[in-house]
Amino acid sequence: MFVALVGLGTLVGMPWRYAGGGAATAAMQILAALVTVGIGAAIAWLGVTSVSEKR
Numbered sequence: 905m906f907v908a909l910v911g912l913g914t915l916v917g918m919p920w921r922y923a924g925g926g927a928a929t930a931a932m933q934i935l936a937a938l939v940t941v942g943i944g945a946a947i948a949w950l951g952v953t954s955v956s957e958k959r
Contacts, residue, residue: 905944908940908944908948910944911938911944915934
C-alpha cells in the first residue's frame with residue numbers, strides 16, 4: 905500500500921514541472937509514477953488475496 909501512496913504522491917507533486925530535461929523527461933517521470941502506483945496496487949491485492957485464502 906505504501907508504494908501506491910508514494911506513486912500517487914509523486915503524481916500529485918508533479919516533479920516534472922521542475923525537471924529541465926524537456927518533454928521526454930517529463931513523460932518518463934509520469935510513466936514511472938504510474939508504474940509505481942500499479943506495482944503498489946498489485947502488491948496490496950496480493951496481500952489481500954493471500955490473507956483471504958488462509959482463512
